[in-house]
Amino acid sequence: MEPIITRHLGTPDLWRLDTYRAHGGYETLTKALQEHQPDDLITMVRDAGLRGRGGAGFPTGVKWGFLPKDGRPRYLICNGDESEPGTFKDRLLLENDPHQVLEGLILSCYAVGAHLAFIYLRGEFFLSARRVQEAIDEAYQAGYLGENILGSGMNLEVLLHRGAGAYICGEETGLIESLEGKRAYPRIKPPFPANIGAFGMPTVVNNVETLANVRHIVAHGAEWYNSIGPERNRGTRMWCVSGRVRKPGVYEVPLGIPLRDLIFDHAGGLEEGRTLKAVIPGGSSSPILTAEEAMEVDSDFDALQRAGTMGGSGGLMVLDDRVCVVQSSYIISEFYHDESCGQCTPCRQGTGWMTKLLHRIEHGEGRPGDVDLLLSMGANIFGRTICPLGDAAVWPVESAINKFRSEFDHHISDKRCLPGTESIL
Numbered sequence: 001m002e003p004i005i006t007r008h009l010g011t012p013d014l015w016r017l018d019t020y021r022a023h024g025g026y027e028t029l030t031k032a033l034q035e036h037q038p039d040d041l042i043t044m045v046r047d048a049g050l051r052g053r054g055g056a057g058f059p060t061g062v063k064w065g066f067l068p069k070d071g072r073p074r075y076l077i078c079n080g081d082e083s084e085p086g087t088f089k090d091r092l093l094l095e096n097d098p099h100q101v102l103e104g105l106i107l108s109c110y111a112v113g114a115h116l117a118f119i120y121l122r123g124e125f126f127l128s129a130r131r132v133q134e135a136i137d138e139a140y141q142a143g144y145l146g147e148n149i150l151g152s153g154m155n156l157e158v159l160l161h162r163g164a165g166a167y168i169c170g171e172e173t174g175l176i177e178s179l180e181g182k183r184a185y186p187r188i189k190p191p192f193p194a195n196i197g198a199f200g201m202p203t204v205v206n207n208v209e210t211l212a213n214v215r216h217i218v219a220h221g222a223e224w225y226n227s228i229g230p231e232r233n234r235g236t237r238m239w240c241v242s243g244r245v246r247k248p249g250v251y252e253v254p255l256g257i258p259l260r261d262l263i264f265d266h267a268g269g270l271e272e273g274r275t276l277k278a279v280i281p282g283g284s285s286s287p288i289l290t291a292e293e294a295m296e297v298d299s300d301f302d303a304l305q306r307a308g309t310m311g312g313s314g315g316l317m318v319l320d321d322r323v324c325v326v327q328s329s330y331i332i333s334e335f336y337h338d339e340s341c342g343q344c345t346p347c348r349q350g351t352g353w354m355t356k357l358l359h360r361i362e363h364g365e366g367r368p369g370d371v372d373l374l375l376s377m378g379a380n381i382f383g384r385t386i387c388p389l390g391d392a393a394v395w396p397v398e399s400a401i402n403k404f405r406s407e408f409d410h411h412i413s414d415k416r417c418l419p420g421t422e423s424i425l
């Protein structure tokens with residue numbers, strides 16, 4: 001099928017307002033402000049079954065419905081922090097099609113009654129920052145932002161906020177703390193941001209791709225959206241395919257297509273003579289799948305969950321027979337240790353211990369009992385932390401041990417990687 005969100009990517013100067021408008025840009029906003037009440041849009045997005053593309057796959061319309069109607073100002077935050085290893089789809093949109101994201105954001109603010117919105121950008125996204133700011137400026141000049149938007153009476157200010165390069169700023173409450181000028185320590189929930197979010201006010205946090213979807217749902221309706229993807233898993237997904245494939249890149253496909261089609265048709269499959277070893281489907285925090293599991297599963301949220309993993313951030317990493325799973329687990333573990341905010345002891349200390357153990361196993365210094373010790377450490381981190389980063393650090397290692405145990409044992413007994421695997425360190 002024709003891509004929806006990425007349809008115009010590749011058009012020269014798509015980030016400029018004139019080019020975006022030449023492809024129908026802002027027509028949906030203009031029409032929606034004339035023809036729909038805000039509640040119509042919430043109903044539309046809820047009936048469409050849109051699920052968040054930031055990681056958890058929570059239904060967007062339902063989340064919007066949680067905002068209390070108590071007269072306090074409401075804020076909307078577009079989460080453009082995108083730091084999950086293996087994920088690079090939001091950057092593609094922010095750099096190349098910022099007006100599409102902005103139109104989705106303005107429609108979403110209209111729906112939830114927000115008059116102030118923030119776009120929180122990952123600090124290293126220099127080009128995105130420039131393009132998004134230019135798009136905001138153009139939108140103000142054209143009357144899509146500011147006071148009395150297109151004569152509708154709607155007011156909306158949008159501020160771009162740049163992070164400083166910490167993964168934890170992608171977690172919504174860490175992001176809010178950072179936005180408020182503080183250290184990005186995730187908050188204990190409840191209260192949820194829908195009730196007490198940025199600056200103490202009800203706040204919606206949505207991912208970049210989620211907001212881009214809103215623009216198309218409002219343009220074509222919930223019924224149209226429901227015709228794409230299986231039940232409870234509607235729409236398309238921008239998969240970021242990386243690792244040992246011939247054509248790594250971002251592929252927008254309907255949710256629910258077989259994962260094997262994504263790897264072998266869209267991403268060109270493996271190099272000549274190689275075999276598939278494993279797949280990490282939803283960013284580095286998602287549990288690893290064996291080749292057999294990956295060949296069987298569909299790519300929607302629910303199918304991946306039934307298979308014991310998750311679609312997460314859409315960062316699909318392909319491992320062929322040359323990859324050492326112990327080494328990839330060590331690399332992932334080191335990332336989480338590095339990015340732990342340090343607020344809770346199990347995560348701060350536990351991720352460090354796990355990384356040290358994996359380091360010694362990988363480097364031929366593992367001792368009998370180390371693998372079970374790793375599992376026990378994971379059990380002492382999992383579910384005992386303020387935010388899900390603790391769980392995210394455990395899942396990849398625990399699943400790798402459960403599915404590739406013999407490889408870990410081989411490292412301890414033979415003090416090296418399995419023959420045929422290559423080091424990438």
Ligand SMILES: Cc1cc2nc3c(=O)[nH]c(=O)nc-3n(C[C@H](O)[C@H](O)[C@H](O)COP(=O)(O)O)c2cc1C
Pocket residue numbers: 051052053054055056057058060079080081082083084167168169170171172173205206207208210211387388389392
């Ligand atoms: C450690 C951690 C990092 C996260 N990083 C991101 C991120 O970079 N971008 C993002 O959209 N969501 C990220 N999330 C999820 C957000 O907390 C939040 O659920 C999401 O932005 C909501 O948007 P959605 O409902 O549109 O998916 C992260 C969550 C955790 C626990």
Ligand code: SF4
Pocket residue numbers: 168185186339340341342343344345347348385386387388389390
């Ligand atoms: S789980 Fe880790 S990252 Fe999350 S709040 Fe605790 S210490 Fe910080």
